[in-house]
């Protein structure tokens with residue numbers, strides 16, 4: 001079937017197939033881009049679904065939920081930060097063919113220190129929060145869940161190079177990066193929110 005569309009200066013001929021789709025070069029290209037976006041969105045939806053299924057048993061535990069009470073970076077709660085790190089870990093490790101389950105789990109538990117560090121004073125013999133919290137998170141995680149060696153390594157060494165011991169697993173290098181990226185994003189989020197939306201709120205989410 002052929003449809004002729006006239007323009008002021010040019011005459012375009014759109015060839016349509018039985019389904020009414022444009023068979024011209026531009027039509028084919030637009031269709032390919034649309035399909036690519038559709039596939040990507042579908043892929044993203046499936047990855048998010050898989051991720052939710054993986055972390056649900058851990059994320060719904062009261063001890064993990066209790067992280068919602070503590071502010072972490074700007075207006076981001078400790079829980080939300082942990083979900084950001086966990087999801088980014090999961091995606092990166094999945095792409096690299098690494099252990100995505102350990103990545104999701106350790107991401108969710110890496111900051112399970114369970115206090116607001118902003119007003120926290122180190123106890124006698126303790127170092128500053130940045131150095132101490134990975135071990136506290138590991139202890140709390142151990143008390144509530146069974147952890148593999150790799151997951152333990154990811155939790156205790158996520159502050160590398162601040163804590164000097166280098167990671168023993170590739171997945172630990174991933175969490176070292178994702179934790180820092182998410183933290184920067186969360187701090188910048190507050191800055192941009194204030195600057196462009198003029199929203200001043202102390203609510204943590």
Ligand SMILES: [Fe+2]
Nearest residue numbers: 110111133158
């Ligand atoms: Fe941390």
Ligand SMILES: [Fe+2]
Nearest residue numbers: 085110111179
């Ligand atoms: Fe963190």
